[in-house]
Amino acid sequence: MKEINEILELLNPWWKDGSVSRDLARPYKRRVFNRLLKLVDYRQIIILSGLRRVGKTTLLYQIIENLLKSSDPKHVLYFNLDKSAKDLKEILNAYEELVGVNWKKERIFVLIDEIAKLDSWGRKTKLIYDAFPNIKLIVSSSSSIGLEEEAVKNLAGRYFLTNIKPLSFVEFLELKERGELLKNPKLWEREIKREFDSYLLRNLPEIITWDDELLIKDYLRTMIIDKVVKQDIPERFRNVDRDLLLNLLSIFYSEPGIYLDYDSTSKKLRISKKTLIQHISYLEFSYLLRKIKNFRISTSTVSRKMQRLYPYWWTLAYCYGDNYNKIMENVVASSIDAKHYWRKNGKEIDFLVIDGKNILPIEVKNKKQLTKNDMKNMKYFLEKYRMEEGIIIYDGEESEEKFTNRRQGNQGFSARIRHIPLWKWLLEA
Structure with missing residues (x-):
């Protein structure tokens, strides 16, 4: 009990001084912050998911800072299961003993970082949720491994799931205190383009001002890729081949958008097809890989053949090379959360954004001038499916x-085809 008390006291300094450090609750509030605040008033559990280092913990601290404006500091509990894997009831009992708040009866806010580290977390949070309506639960996870499955299985109707992404280009500019550029992009185009080049490698909050690109790449590899591959995935699954995971990342990150061929890849790596499928799925669930499927317009279905793989977030691909042509395509895939592309009879459209019956085709070209040949697939697609x-x-x-x-x-x-530079498209996205 002494150990957990020490951890609780360390992680909850507001119990003593009534406030959250500005180093923890950063002054800049992202767009998603206001959406999360609105959810705090609802009964449901708030679940934040997303890649490591995207700022989930900062958002939790910012929520805590806001709660302290109207709540007793001792009624706000924060715990990080990445620091110590404890059971929820053990944490709550230690909390009650330490601060004297009856968690079973009094209104409290419980914020748990890395909830997926807890075995059967969905079932355990459901028990708390159902038995103690006085408790508002807000949790985070750096992996989707089993997250939605566990939530759907145990928490149906009891949660709001929000995916936290790396910084948008607009957020990047605002966080760097360059928001004035957004008031007149045409006037400040040269400056925006300069910031855009910096943004491509620095879309995570912690590294936006770092100059050393080698240091940034080392950070991305050690703080994200290595931790997910060597820690997060093996903790969740048995018989995980860490070397295979790293080998797969090297293959797929070196060539963003590569067509996935299970048979040839498994033969090349001398592993079974089943093992390959399993390990690719681990990388998908961990927000390291993104799979995009060929969408059949006529039947509104996807094909299992000719799937394409991209780094889930383009920044990670820089650890394996600086192929800007592919990085550019990857930026678009990540920004639209791409799930589909189109390919038929040798013709292809890079991405399809599907919203109900509406389909928006998007092509990416690493060129300053477009030729008729660059336009032909888009024109063919618009004509064939009569899209505007x-x-x-x-x-x-x-x-x-x-x-x-x-x-x-x-x-x-x-029909019309918009030609738009990537930097400007990101300002609108």
Whole structure:
């Protein structure tokens, strides 16, 4: 009990001084912060998920800072299971003994970092949720491994799940106190482009001002990739081959957007197809890999063949090379949370953004000038499926092309293709 008391006292300094350090609850509030505050008033458990180092813990501290404005500091409990894997009831009992708050009866706020470190966390939080309506639970996890499965199985109707992403380009500028550039992007275009080049490697809050690129890459590898591969995944699954995971990352990160062929890859690595499938799924669940599937427009289904793999967040790919052409494509995939692309008869569209019946095709070209050949797949797609708009993201100037097709035997239709530079598209995304 002494050990857990020491941890509780260390992690909850506001029990003594009534406030949260500015180093913990950073002054800058991200867009998602206000959405989370609105959820605090609801009964449901708030679950924050996302890659390591994206700022989930900072958000928890900012929520705590806000709670302290209207709540007794001793009624706000924070614990990090990454520091010490304790049982929820053990934590609550130690908390009651230490500060004298009856957690079974009094209104309290319990914030648990890395909840997935707790065995059967869904069942255990459900027991607390159902038995003690006086407790508001807010939890985080750096892995989706079993997260949604556990939540759906045990917490149906009892939770709100929010995925916390790395900084958007707008947030990056604001956090660097360059928000004034956003008031007139045309006037400040040169400065924005300069910041954009910096953003591509620095979209995590902790490293936005770092100059040393080698140090940044070492940070990404040791603080994210190595911790997930050597710690998070083996803690959750048995028979995990860490070397295989790192080998797969080296293959897929070196070539973002690579077509996945289980048969040839398993033969090349001299492993079973089952082992390969399992280990790729581990990397997916850990926010290290993103799988994109070929979408069939006519049937609104996806094909299991010709799947493509990208680093879940493009920044991680810099650890394995500086292929800007592929990084550029990866930036778009990450930013739209890409799930689908289109390929048929040798023609391909990089990404499809699907919202109900609406489909927006997006192509990415690492060019300053677009040729007719660069446009042909987009035009073909828009004509074939009679869609009104497509986007080509590239390195040139913003422009727009409109065209009308009046083929014999149909009524014809009009469509437009927006050409937009990546930096500007990210300001709008």
